[in-house]
Amino acid sequence: MVSIIQRMKVLQGKLASLRHGPAAAILPPSVEKLSLNFAIRNKGGHMGTRKFWRLYLPRLKYYNPTLPIEVTRWKGFDPAGPATITIHFKDKPAHTINSKNRAHAELCTQFLDITKATPVPPNPKDAKAAAEYVEYVRAEEVRARAKAARRQAKREEKERERLGGVAA
Numbered sequence: 001m002v003s004i005i006q007r008m009k010v011l012q013g014k015l016a017s018l019r020h021g022p023a024a025a026i027l028p029p030s031v032e033k034l035s036l037n038f039a040i041r042n043k044g045g046h047m048g049t050r051k052f053w054r055l056y057l058p059r060l061k062y063y064n065p066t067l068p069i070e071v072t073r074w075k076g077f078d079p080a081g082p083a084t085i086t087i088h089f090k091d092k093p094a095h096t097i098n099s100k101n102r103a104h105a106e107l108c109t110q111f112l113d114i115t116k117a118t119p120v121p122p123n124p125k126d127a128k129a130a131a132e133y134v135e136y137v138r139a140e141e142v143r144a145r146a147k148a149a150r151r152q153a154k155r156e157e158k159e160r161e162r163l164g165g166v167a168a
Contacts, residue, residue: 013133016126023056023108025117027064033088034060035070038099039081045101049083052104052111063120087115 036057038049053071061069074081083100085107095114099107112119 010133010136013129013136016129017133018058018062019120020122020126020130021059022105023059023112024063024120024122025060025112026120027060027067027115027117030089030091031064031067031087031115032090033068033070035072035086035088036084037072037074037086038083040073040075044081044083046081046083048102048104048107049085049099052085052099052107055104056108056111085111087111 036049036053038046038053042050057069057071061067083098085097085099086094087097088094097107097110097114111117
């Protein structure tokens, strides 16, 4: 089991990355609801919406806990199907963003512009913790790849021994 100190450091990094970054913004009270509609599969231009959902929605929900968010992920693959982000306002009609074939960062920028959200200034302590967490995640990915390469080499060695030294 991993030590409690290491687990706390990872958790603090995750929380810091949630509080810090794009879409860390407070929405005005005129935003009543947010709806996302996209396919489960990425093909057909639905990846930007899915990434918006995965990367930016947790931050929006952190700073706007009372905002109702409706996510509809439909099964099956229909490349002609819609990929939309709909912003419902109290005092004006809903605004729908066609998010098909668009990058998640572009969608985030457009969303923040439409809603006139107030960005939360980054806390230096959170920025440092988030950077350390990102570095930790990268190091873990490198370790995992190295471990997989060692396992594969071991499997190949066993296969060569099984075949009597003949190269496979």
